[in-house]
Amino acid sequence: MRIVRTDITIAAPPQTVWSILDDLDRYGEWNRVLPRAAGFTTAGRRLDASIRFSNGVSHEFGPLLLRVVGARELRWVSEVPGEEVTRAEHYFILTPTADGGTHLEHCESFTGPLEDEMWPLMEQAGRADYIALNEALKARAEAAVAAPEAAALHPALPLARERASPGAVSVLRCRCPQDTVEVHVDAPAVHSHLCGCTQCWKPEGALFALTAVVPADAVKTVAHGEKLAVVDASKAIRRHACKACGAHMHGEVCDTDHHFFGLAFIHPELGSEASPAPEFAGFVSSIIESGVSPTRMVGIRRALGDQGIAACDAFSPEIMDLIAWHRIKLARAARA
Ligand SMILES: [Zn+2]
Ligand SMILES: [Zn+2]
Structure with missing residues (x-):
């Protein structure tokens, strides 16, 4: 198994970070790696989504949601069929920090015969694009927690x-x-x-x-x-x-x-x-x-x-x- 691991610390609670990850209809407003994701976030359902790497590679795909743990974990799997299936598990794990923020792990693991073939793309463009997604998520979450005017x-x-x-x-x-x-x-x-x-x-x-x-x-x-x-x-x-x-x-x-x-x-x-x-x-x-x-x-x-x-x-x-x-x-x- 190979894993792309990225992480970031966000000065906003998991509730807020999660609310952005869980609002699929608005991915296009902030997320250029996953600009489109349609569906309903419940374990066992499939999304209809697009992924666009910065090196020009893009796919339409239908990931299956494996885990939807409110404010803590979102995990889906994409499978490439074959004699032996290649699986890419994409997951976000949110951990509350002592100061009221969130530590976000954003990873993707690969197993199966296409693992080696996919790895160069994931290690280069994939990793950089996931880091960019984390930063966009951080900016959006931190802006959202500012208190509005009393009025x-x-x-x-x-x-x-x-x-x-x-x-x-x-x-x-x-x-x-x-x-x-x-x-x-x-x-x-x-x-x-x-x-x-x-x-x-x-x-x-x-x-x-x-x-x-x-x-x-x-x-x-x-x-x-x-x-x-x-x-x-x-x-x-x-x-x-x-x-x-x-x-x-x-x-x-x-x-x-x-x-x-x-x-x-x-x-x-x-x-x-x-x-x-x-x-x-x-x-x-x-x-x-x-x-x-x-x-x-x-x-x-x-x-x-x-x-x-x-x-x-x-x-x-x-x-x-x-x-x-x-x-x-x-x-x-x-x-x-
Ligand atoms: Zn009332
Ligand atoms: Zn009146």
């Missing part, structure tokens, strides 16, 4: 950590310049947070929604309620949105057993009172479901950290504990 998270950020004025009635107004829907909220908004889920209303260009809860009985629609419609009646939270501008005005929970029963979700940025600063960001990874590239996630989590906002993948630990306790209460009530 990209949500245009209302950064928000001062001020208390809502006690007793103040906040008037939420939809975004319509006329016949504006108006909702009065006679209680301070609490548990303010950013939400990355695909249900909550996000203003144009925002990665997250800014939302908070109030007691449901404190919410009254006082003008143009006829413009409100429930966004999706199948969801636990009945979000009422303005049919004209799309702003979500309030969302209540109808199921009396639900852990959020009695509460309404509002978007304090629509209100007349200062928006309370977010205490955490919930459902952060869900922004990938709304089209954000996984390659941006580390930078986005860094931007949240820069604002002192803990990134959670459901709700904050405080709320998750309340929900878990709620389940116990339900189970005890069912037994009683």
Whole structure:
């Protein structure tokens, strides 16, 4: 067996490096050695790909994926048929480093009768081209982990950590310049947070929604309620949105057993009172479901950290504990 071995250290975590390797559709943007790879990265599937060495040799090939270990290993094999098959195994092994980066091994091993014939190409152009790929991958990953501006998270950020004025009635107004829907909220908004889920209303260009809860009985629609419609009646939270501008005005929970029963979700940025600063960001990874590239996630989590906002993948630990306790209460009530 002969092996081309290359490696590089990248100042970005394996998650980010992997997200680039795993985004086959975008190989052409950065990868001139493997400018095209189509398919689905699951072990046992075949890709449809092109490889172009700098000495002019190029092939269309259909490698079989052997290992797809998220954020750790990608390995495929190409076989040249014959009486005895020649196998070329191309693999990337990502190892987290102590300082939060990645050590990448990028290798290709050859076995079989054509091994000697292939070796001069691989040892010269192949090695140099794989080193170039590593450098391009490093540049792309390191650029991706820079934190975006706070305003990209949500245009209302950064928000001062001020208390809502006690007793103040906040008037939420939809975004319509006329016949504006108006909702009065006679209680301070609490548990303010950013939400990355695909249900909550996000203003144009925002990665997250800014939302908070109030007691449901404190919410009254006082003008143009006829413009409100429930966004999706199948969801636990009945979000009422303005049919004209799309702003979500309030969302209540109808199921009396639900852990959020009695509460309404509002978007304090629509209100007349200062928006309370977010205490955490919930459902952060869900922004990938709304089209954000996984390659941006580390930078986005860094931007949240820069604002002192803990990134959670459901709700904050405080709320998750309340929900878990709620389940116990339900189970005890069912037994009683
Ligand atoms: Zn409106
Ligand atoms: Zn949400």
